[in-house]
Amino acid sequence: MLMLAPGYTMPAAAVAEGEAAVAGAEEGEGEPAVDLEGELPGGDASQAPVVVQVRQGRNRYRVRVRRGLATVTFGELSDYLAEQMLPPGIPSSELRLIARGKTASREDPLCPEGSSKDMSVMLMFREGFFVAAEGAKWLQEKSTELGEAEVKLVRLTKRVEANFSNAETSVQLAELEGLLESLVQSVDSVRVNATKLPQMRELRDRSANALERVLALHKTARF
Known part of the structure; x- marks a missing residue:
C-alpha cells in the first residue's frame, strides 16, 4: 500500500507510478473501467459548476460542484463518493484523497483560493482496507x-x-x-x-x- 508521510509532497511522476501500481489491486484484473458523473448537493443552480475529477486507476468519478471549491471540504467529497458512486459497503473513512501531491484531510477545502477551474483528485484506500x-x-x-x-x-x-x-x-x-x-x-x-x-x-x-x-x-x- 502506497503511504505518504505527513506534509510530504509527492512528485507528479511518483503519483502516476503509485496510481498504476495500485490500480490492479483496487479495481481487480479484467474488470471494466467505471465512468460516473454526479453533482454535490447545494449551491446556486444558475452558477456554472466546477468539475472535480476523481481518478482511481482506470476509473473516473466526475463530481460537479456549484458551491465554490473554497466552501466544500474533502470530507464532504468523500461522503458523496461513498454514498453515491462507489460500490456499497465502502465507508468514507476508508478513502484517501490525494490532491496537489498531498493526502488531504477531511477538514481541508477542495481549493482554499476558491478557483473556478476544474481540478483532479486521486482516490486510494487507507492501509488495512483490503x-x-x-x-x-x-x-x-x-x-x-x-x-x-x-x-x-x-x-x-x-x-x-x-x-x-x-x-x-x-x-x-x-x-x-x-x-x-x-x-x-x-x-x-x-x-x-x-x-x-x-x-x-x-x-x-x-x-x-x-x-x-x-x-x-x-x-x-x-x-
Whole structure:
C-alpha cells in the first residue's frame, strides 16, 4: 500500500507510478473501467459548476460542484463518493484523497483560493482496507456456514432426545464441535471495519452457544 508521510509532497511522476501500481489491486484484473458523473448537493443552480475529477486507476468519478471549491471540504467529497458512486459497503473513512501531491484531510477545502477551474483528485484506500474487506467476506461465508451448522444441530438434538443416536450421530457431533471451536477461536483474529463489528460479535456468540449445546449433547447421547 502506497503511504505518504505527513506534509510530504509527492512528485507528479511518483503519483502516476503509485496510481498504476495500485490500480490492479483496487479495481481487480479484467474488470471494466467505471465512468460516473454526479453533482454535490447545494449551491446556486444558475452558477456554472466546477468539475472535480476523481481518478482511481482506470476509473473516473466526475463530481460537479456549484458551491465554490473554497466552501466544500474533502470530507464532504468523500461522503458523496461513498454514498453515491462507489460500490456499497465502502465507508468514507476508508478513502484517501490525494490532491496537489498531498493526502488531504477531511477538514481541508477542495481549493482554499476558491478557483473556478476544474481540478483532479486521486482516490486510494487507507492501509488495512483490503484486509478488512477480506474479513467482511470471511464473515459472510462463515455466517452462512454457521447457519447450516445450527440447522444440523437442531436435527441431531431431536435424534439424541428421541434416543435414536448412533455411531453416525457421534461422528456428526464431532464434526460440528470442530467447526464451532474453529469459529470461536478465529473471530478475534479476523479484521473487519467498525460497521461489521456487531455482526462479528453475533457470530462469536452464536458459535459459542452452539458449541455449548454440542458438548452437552455429547454428555447425554447414548451411542
